[in-house]
Amino acid sequence: MSAPEPLPGPVVSGLLEQVAELSRRFGLDPQFSRAGGGNSSVKAEGVLFIKPSGVSLGSLTSDALMPLDMEPLLAFLNADPNAGSAAGSETVMQVAMLARLRPVGERRPSVECLFHALVPRRFVLHTHPTVINAVCCARDGARFAEQLFGDTALWVEYVDPGLPLARAISEARRRFEQRTGRAAPDVVLLQNHGLIVAGDDAQAVAHASVQAVQAVRRHLDRLGGGQSGARPRGTAPRQGAPLRAASQRRIDTIGPFLRGALSRGPRLQVVTFDDSDDAIRLASAAEGRGLVLSGPLTPDQIVYAGSWPLWLELPASEGQHGIVTTIRAALADHLQTRGAMPSVVVVEGLGLFVAGDAAREAQTARDVYVDATRIGFAALRLGGIRVLTPSERQFIEGWEAEAYRRGVEAAESTSGRGRGLVILITQASEGLGPALTADLAASGAYVVGVGGHGSLDAVHALVRSHGGLDLVVSMGPEPMADRTWNGNGLLAQVARVWALQRAARPTCRGTVLEVKSARIGGSEEREAQIRSLGRGLPAGITFKVVDPGGPADLLEAVLGAASA
Ligand SMILES: [Zn+2]
Numbered sequence: 001m002s003a004p005e006p007l008p009g010p011v012v013s014g015l016l017e018q019v020a021e022l023s024r025r026f027g028l029d030p031q032f033s034r035a036g037g038g039n040s041s042v043k044a045e046g047v048l049f050i051k052p053s054g055v056s057l058g059s060l061t062s063d064a065l066m067p068l069d070m071e072p073l074l075a076f077l078n079a080d081p082n083a084g085s086a087a088g089s090e091t092v093m094q095v096a097m098l099a100r101l102r103p104v105g106e107r108r109p110s111v112e113c114l115f116h117a118l119v120p121r122r123f124v125l126h127t128h129p130t131v132i133n134a135v136c137c138a139r140d141g142a143r144f145a146e147q148l149f150g151d152t153a154l155w156v157e158y159v160d161p162g163l164p165l166a167r168a169i170s171e172a173r174r175r176f177e178q179r180t181g182r183a184a185p186d187v188v189l190l191q192n193h194g195l196i197v198a199g200d201d202a203q204a205v206a207h208a209s210v211q212a213v214q215a216v217r218r219h220l221d222r223l224g225g226g227q228s229g230a231r232p233r234g235t236a237p238r239q240g241a242p243l244r245a246a247s248q249r250r251i252d253t254i255g256p257f258l259r260g261a262l263s264r265g266p267r268l269q270v271v272t273f274d275d276s277d278d279a280i281r282l283a284s285a286a287e288g289r290g291l292v293l294s295g296p297l298t299p300d301q302i303v304y305a306g307s308w309p310l311w312l313e314l315p316a317s318e319g320q321h322g323i324v325t326t327i328r329a330a331l332a333d334h335l336q337t338r339g340a341m342p343s344v345v346v347v348e349g350l351g352l353f354v355a356g357d358a359a360r361e362a363q364t365a366r367d368v369y370v371d372a373t374r375i376g377f378a379a380l381r382l383g384g385i386r387v388l389t390p391s392e393r394q395f396i397e398g399w400e401a402e403a404y405r406r407g408v409e410a411a412e413s414t415s416g417r418g419r420g421l422v423i424l425i426t427q428a429s430e431g432l433g434p435a436l437t438a439d440l441a442a443s444g445a446y447v448v449g450v451g452g453h454g455s456l457d458a459v460h461a462l463v464r465s466h467g468g469l470d471l472v473v474s475m476g477p478e479p480m481a482d483r484t485w486n487g488n489g490l491l492a493q494v495a496r497v498w499a500l501q502r503a504a505r506p507t508c509r510g511t512v513l514e515v516k517s518a519r520i521g522g523s524e525e526r527e528a529q530i531r532s533l534g535r536g537l538p539a540g541i542t543f544k545v546v547d548p549g550g551p552a553d554l555l556e557a558v559l560g561a562a563s564a
Helices: 010-029 069-080 089-099 113-118 130-136 143-152 163-180 203-221 239-262 277-283 288-294 299-305 320-338 359-380 389-398 401-410 432-441 456-466 480-484 492-504 523-533 551-563
Strands: 039-044 047-050 067-068 121-125 153-156 187-190 196-197 270-274 310-312 344-347 351-356 424-426 448-449 469-475 510-515 539-548
Touching: 010 121, 010 203, 039 113, 047 113, 067 069, 067 089, 069 089, 069 113, 069 163, 069 344, 089 113, 089 480, 113 121, 113 163, 121 203, 130 143, 130 187, 130 203, 130 359, 143 187, 143 203, 143 299, 143 310, 143 469, 153 163, 153 448, 163 187, 187 448, 196 203, 203 359, 203 401, 239 270, 239 320, 239 344, 239 351, 239 456, 239 492, 270 359, 270 456, 270 492, 277 288, 277 344, 277 351, 277 359, 288 310, 288 359, 299 359, 299 389, 299 401, 310 320, 320 492, 424 432, 424 456, 432 448, 432 551, 448 456, 456 492, 469 551, 480 551, 510 551, 539 551
Parallel strands: 153 187, 310 344, 424 448, 424 469, 469 510, 510 539
Antiparallel strands: 039 047, 039 121, 047 067, 121 196, 187 196, 270 351, 344 351
8 A cells, every 4th residue: 555645746736726716616606605615625646635624615725725645534434333433523523634644734624524535536516505405405305306407416315414424425326326327426415505516527517516506596497486596685675765764763773782782792793784685585575484483494504694593573663662672572582492692683574683793704694694595485485495403403503613614714804903893983084094994994893984073874874784883083183072962963873872782781881082183182171071061971981082192002092992
C-alpha cells in the first residue's frame, strides 16, 4: 500500500480550481444554497479534497480545500455497525480529523465527508435548492421523485446527518444496483434536506444540478397557483396612505419592543422587518399559520432561523400598550412551550420580524426562513408537507457539528466592538463626522449618517431595518436638542423607540451624544439648559457632551457611551 500523494501536482491543482469554481457558482446562487449550506469535493489519487466546515460554498477557494485520505473514511463507513462504539458525528469527525493529510489551520472538514467519499465519481456537489426541497419536503416526496426522475435519481429518506446519512446513501445505491443491474444514478434527492449531484466532469455536475431544479420547477409551474422559485425580494402590496400609516405605527411599536425582548446578552438584538411579497403571503394566506406552526422542514431552517417561529395575532385596533402586553404574554408562553425565544415573529397581516446578533445574522435568518416558507407553500401544492419529526429536529438542535459551523461563521463575520450596535449620526458631514462614520462601520456597527438634524423618516427606516437604535450622535455645530426635542421632533421619536426597548429590557438606556463645539457647554450645563426650556429629558435617556482630541478619541467615546 503506497501512501497517497498529499501535494497536488498541476493536474490535481486544475481539478481543485474546477471544484472551487463549481462551488462558488452554486454557493452564490440563492436558489441552490444559503449561508453555510451545502458542500463539495473532488477526488484525485486516493485523496478526497473537501470543503471545510464553516466555509461557505460561495466563498470557497482551491487552497481552502481540505485533503483527506479516503481509505480510513471508507473503512469507517463499511465497518460493521453493530461492532464498536455507537457512531455519532463526533466519531465521524475523529476519523475525518485523523484522515487529514494537511491540516488547514484548525479547520474541520465538512461533516458530510463520508458520503462524498463513497460516491465513486470525481466531483460531488451537494446543495439545498428550494425548488428541489419542495419535493423533498412534500408528504409524498418519494412518489413525486419517482414520477419526475424515475431511475435517473435516487430517493433517500431522512436520517440524521453524518454516518447515518452516508450509510443510507450507500444502501440506496446498493439496492438500486441490485434491482437494475446498472450503476446507481449520479443524482440523489435527500428527504427534507436537498440534492447531491456527482460526475467525473465539473460541467456535467453543474448541468445536472440545473436540470434537476428545472424538472421540478416545470412540474410546479404546471400545477400553477404560486411561485416556484427563489425570487428577488419584492415590495409590499400597494396600500392606501391611511393603512400604510397604521402599519408603520405597528412596526414602530413591535420592532423596538422585540429588540429588547429577544435579546440574550447585554447588547440588544437587531430585528429586521420584512413585508416583501413572500412575507405578506405567509402572514396573510390561509395556509400561512399552519406553515408557521407545524414545525421545521429542513435542518437549515433549524440552524439559521430556529425551530419555532412565533405566530402573533394583534387586533388592528390595539394601541401601543395593548401590543406590548400581548407580545409579552405571547413570548412568555412561547418560551414555556418551546423552550427558547423565537428568532422569527410572524405578525398576522403585517409581515415578519427576524432577530439576530447583528444585521447579517438577522438577514440570513430572514432569507433562510423565507426560503423555508417558499418550500412549504410549494410542498402544499404537491399535496402536503412533511415536517421533521421531534427526534430528527432535536438531533439538529443539539448537533455539535452545527454549533461548530455557526461558531466559525460568526467569528469570521464582522466581530468588531461595534457589532450589533445601531447608531444615528446627525449633521454627519460636519467636523469628524465622516471619519466617525467610517470608523464605526469598520467596527461592525450599523451607522446611518444624516444631514441637518435628521428626520422622522430616518428613525422609521432604522426601525424597519434594525428594530430600533442604541445611540444618537450629533456632530454639531448646532446643538440638536433645541431643534428636535418637542412633541413631533426627532428626539421625541427616538425617545419613544428607547422607551419600548427599555419596556422589554429595563437595563437598557439610550444615549444622545453631542460632540462639543464652541456653542455647547459641558453635559450638566447642557442638560440644565434643556430642562430650563421646560422640556426635560425622558427617563432612561443619557445625555452626554464629548470634546474629542481626534477621530480615535471620538470612536472610543461613542463605543464607550453605547456600552455604558
Ligand atoms: Zn446538506
